Amino acid sequence: MSIEKMEAAELLSKNKFNVDEEIAHIEIDKTICAQCREKPCLYVCPVVLYKLDKNGDISFDYAGCLECGTCRVVCHDIGSKGIVKWVYPRGTFGVNFRYG
Amino acid sequence: MSEEAQFDAIIIGGGPAGAACAYTLAKAGKEVLVIERADTPGAKNVTGGRLYTYALEILEEGLSQEAALERKVTHEQIMMLSGDRSISVDYHNPAFNTAGQPPMSYTVLRAVFDEWLAGKAEEMGAMLVCGIMVDDLIEQDGKIVGVLAGEDEMYADIVIAADGVNSFMAQKAGLIADIKQETVGVGVKEVIELPADTIQQRFNIKEGEGAARMLLGCTEGIHGGGFLYTNKDSISLGAVFMPEGLADKKKSVHEMFQELKMHPSIYPLIEGGETVEYAAHLVSEAGFRGIPQKLYRDGFLMIGDAAGFVINTGYSIRGIDLAILSGIAAARAVIGAENAAAAGARYVTELENIKLLPIMKAVDGYFDLLETPFIYDKVPNLAIDVFDSLFTVHGDVPEKMSKNIMKLIKTNGLSIWQFIKLGIKGVRSI
Numbered sequence: 001m002s003i004e005k006m007e008a009a010e011l012l013s014k015n016k017f018n019v020d021e022e023i024a025h026i027e028i029d030k031t032i033c034a035q036c037r038e039k040p041c042l043y044v045c046p047v048v049l050y051k052l053d054k055n056g057d058i059s060f061d062y063a064g065c066l067e068c069g070t071c072r073v074v075c076h077d078i079g080s081k082g083i084v085k086w087v088y089p090r091g092t093f094g095v096n097f098r099y100g
Numbered sequence: 101m102s103e104e105a106q107f108d109a110i111i112i113g114g115g116p117a118g119a120a121c122a123y124t125l126a127k128a129g130k131e132v133l134v135i136e137r138a139d140t141p142g143a144k145n146v147t148g149g150r151l152y153t154y155a156l157e158i159l160e161e162g163l164s165q166e167a168a169l170e171r172k173v174t175h176e177q178i179m180m181l182s183g184d185r186s187i188s189v190d191y192h193n194p195a196f197n198t199a200g201q202p203p204m205s206y207t208v209l210r211a212v213f214d215e216w217l218a219g220k221a222e223e224m225g226a227m228l229v230c231g232i233m234v235d236d237l238i239e240q241d242g243k244i245v246g247v248l249a250g251e252d253e254m255y256a257d258i259v260i261a262a263d264g265v266n267s268f269m270a271q272k273a274g275l276i277a278d279i280k281q282e283t284v285g286v287g288v289k290e291v292i293e294l295p296a297d298t299i300q301q302r303f304n305i306k307e308g309e310g311a312a313r314m315l316l317g318c319t320e321g322i323h324g325g326g327f328l329y330t331n332k333d334s335i336s337l338g339a340v341f342m343p344e345g346l347a348d349k350k351k352s353v354h355e356m357f358q359e360l361k362m363h364p365s366i367y368p369l370i371e372g373g374e375t376v377e378y379a380a381h382l383v384s385e386a387g388f389r390g391i392p393q394k395l396y397r398d399g400f401l402m403i404g405d406a407a408g409f410v411i412n413t414g415y416s417i418r419g420i421d422l423a424i425l426s427g428i429a430a431a432r433a434v435i436g437a438e439n440a441a442a443a444g445a446r447y448v449t450e451l452e453n454i455k456l457l458p459i460m461k462a463v464d465g466y467f468d469l470l471e472t473p474f475i476y477d478k479v480p481n482l483a484i485d486v487f488d489s490l491f492t493v494h495g496d497v498p499e500k501m502s503k504n505i506m507k508l509i510k511t512n513g514l515s516i517w518q519f520i521k522l523g524i525k526g527v528r529s530i
Contacts, residue, residue, distance in 0.1 A: 003292065003370050005358040011290070011378035018139075040347030046288045046380035048354050066380040067144060069266040070286040073279045073382070074343045087268070088137060088144075091249075092231035096143045099291040099334070099377045100210035 008048040012064045019063045020093035026062045026071070026086050033058040033082035040074040041083075058082070066095050107133045107227075107256040109434055110247055112234045112269050114141035115210075116420050117404025118262030119217040120159050120427030122226035128435045132226040133254065134218065135247065137233040142214025145264070146289060146381035148327045148338060148417055150312055151213065153202045155421035158454070159428055160220075164202045168216035170331040171310025172203035175303065178415060179365065180480040181317040181326075186365035187480075187487055190311075207310045207329040207336070208420070209291070234263070237272050237400070243441075244273060244399035257440040260401045260430055262423075265382045267406035275402065276392045281344050283386040285324055288357050289338030292373040296333045302369050303330055314415055315339070317480030318360045321473065322349060325414070326360055328369070335370055337361065340383055383419070384410040388457075388464035395451075396444030403430045409456065413466045413530075425456045465529025472522060474514060482512040 033039070034057060041050040041058070046066055053059045072086040088094065109125055111118045114136035125132045138144040150173060153164035176191040196204040222228050238246040238253060246255035261269035265284070270276045296307065303311045315326030322345030329336040339357050346353055360366060384390055390408040395401065403409075404423035411418040429450035436450075437443040451457045469475075485508045489498075499507075509516060 003361060003367060003373055003375070005362060006375065008354050011354075011375070014375055014377055015379075038347060040343065043346040043350060043352050044286055044343040046286065046353050046357075047378075048352060066378075068286060068380040069279070069382050070284075070343050070380075072266075073281045073284060074347060088233055088266075091137050091233040092139050094144070096139055097146060097211045097377065097379055098143075099212070099336075100142055100144075100146050100214070100379060 012047055016096040016098055017064070018093050018096060020089050023090060024062045024085075025089040025094070026060070026065065027084050028058060028060050028082050029084045030057055030082075032078065032080060032084070035078055036076050036082055038076060040076065041071045044070045044074050046070070104245065105255045105257050107131045107254070109133070109258045109260055110135065110254055110256040111260045111262055112247065113262035113264060113404070113406070114218045114228060114230070115145050115214055115262060115264065115404060115423065116217055117406070117423035117427040118260070119214065119221045120424040121260055121262065121403060121431045122221035122228075123159060123217075123224050124428050124431030125434060126221060126224035126226040128431070130435065133256070134221065134226055134228045135232050135234055135249065136218070136228065136230045139231055140211070140215050141218035141228070141230065142211040145210040145214055146287065146379040147208060147210045147420060148287070148289070148336065149208055149210075149329055149420070150205045151208045152205045152418065152421040155424035157202060159424055163220070164206075167206075168212045169206035169208050171207050171308060172197055173205045173207060173312045174305060174309040175311040177311055177313035179313055179315050180483055181315060181363060181365065182481040182484040184364045185484045185488065186363070187484055188365075205312070207312065207331050209331060209336070234269065237269060242398060244397065258399055258401065258434055258443055260403060261406045262404050262427065263406050265384055265405040267402060270392065270402045270406050273397060273400050273402075275394050275397065279382070282342070283384060283390050284343070284382045285340040285385050286343050286346075286353055286380065287338055287340040287383050288353055288378070288380045289336055290361070290375045291331075291334050291336055291377040291379070292370045293334045293376050294370070294373040298372070299330050299333070299335065305330070315360070316475075317477060318363070319345075319476055320349065320351060320356065321477035322346060322351070323470070323473070323476060325476075327417070328366070334376065335373065337366070337370060342385070383412075384408045385412055385467070387411055387467050388460040389467060391460070396447055398444070399440050401430050401433070401444060401447050403427050409460070411460060411463055412470065413463055414470055422456055422460070425454050426451065429454045429456060463530070468529040469526055472525070474518065478512045478514050482508055482514060485512065
């Protein structure tokens with residue numbers, strides 16, 4: 001194994017997760033996101049969980065979230081925030097840092 | 101404790117602030133419950149990082165010498181990067197590590213350290229429950245009396261929020277609003293495994309010794325910087341960026357950090373290693389002025405990152421030590437106060453007594469200095485250009501140094517005037 005640039009998905013494969021398959025701890029409202037011009041979430045998520053799909057809409061998957069909270073902090077309030085829910089995963093779920 | 105209460109104190113969060121608080125309370129015979137949302141304390145936490153030992157020694161003399169720490173920091177380093185060039189400064193003072201005294205600081209991994217410290221609190225008699233997320237506070241007659249976790253209600257004379265930088269508990273208590281983006285940085289870090297002797301060779305250190313390195317000029321002008329810490333058999337390499345800057349420049353934090361790894365002055369340090377974890381966390385950047393106006397209300401205190409206790413001077417970052425201090429201060433307030441209602445005001449006094457607030461106030465001005473945009477790209481580039489002209493020898497007649505520096509200041513889009521203003525700002529603020 002040598003050091004090289006790694007895609008976010010590959011980096012995530014190094015981490016220990018217990019993904020909550022039942023409850024999403026972050027939810028977005030795509031109709032609000034569609035009105036957001038800047039879309040800062042595309043740049044600040046350390047694991048690039050916010051992406052633009054073919055239609056130019058925001059797509060998001062909460063699995064792989066490192067629970068940093070940056071997306072919530074930068075989410076623009078254009079009447080309301082596109083991130084309509086941001087809580088920590090239920091107890092024991094989510095990322096489990098072994099080094100931290 | 102009051103009739104309804106099951107505990108003298110409930111602490112939300114088993115990080116260093118919560119554990120230090122629980123340790124001190126339990127030692128004084130208080131019934132304490134620590135509720136941690138992760139499977140084990142520390143499993144949600146991230147540091148750069150390092151820990152300054154004095155805080156552990158205040159918690160209990162000798163504690164730093166049995167703590168789960170990595171390497172004592174013997175080399176303080178600053179590295180400026182520009183393009184593929186770099187300047188490194190290495191500061192070594194043996195007095196930071198005098199025989200017979202605890203070394204001044206250690207590199208640290210939080211999943212390991214936090215679990216150890218929470219274990220010490222348990223040994224003292226604190227009760228620790230893991231894997232439980234506190235959903236809400238319970239309020240009665242304007243007083244916080246307990247916490248709600250799923251269906252479970254738990255009551256205590258005082259609830260202490262040690263739930264970190266995204267303190268939802270402090271928000272629910274009405275003491276803070278949601279975080280403003282200009283007050284935080286997003287930090288990312290890879291832990292890269294390497295054999296201990298390889299680390300020692302590459303950093304020119306002995307067994308047990310370590311380096312702490314700050315990196316400037318690796319953020320493409322965005323307010324932020326990088327860091328590198330040597331652990332026992334791994335290297336923590338990371339970077340912190342102001343999220344606003346990333347969004348403005350449309351640069352991905354992930355992409356910028358991956359580029360840093362491959363920098364010709366960084367890569368040889370981690371070459372052949374294996375990434376074993378990729379972590380991220382928010383870090384408060386506002387320092388003293390970011391501390392909430394009120395740190396308590398009836399039945400409720402906030403400590404550690406939840407209260408914004410972080411210092412960033414650009415050359416050193418402190419958080420874990422301040423978290424421990426605030427945990428001790430909160431415990432002392434609870435122990436010394438006649439009742440829970442009196443604990444809040446007393447907590448602020450204890451934060452003064454333990455010197456946390458004076459320390460943070462003394463370095464408050466760094467925030468202004470660090471807001472100067474050109475220190476993140478133009479200044480490192482200029483310094484490197486100057487070094488370049490010093491060390492370049494081709495047999496040409498060199499230009500007069502003073503004239504050359506003036507020229508380089510100009511080509512870097514800077515002016516003498518900006519440096520004078522920065523100097524004045526520096527004198528005023530720090």
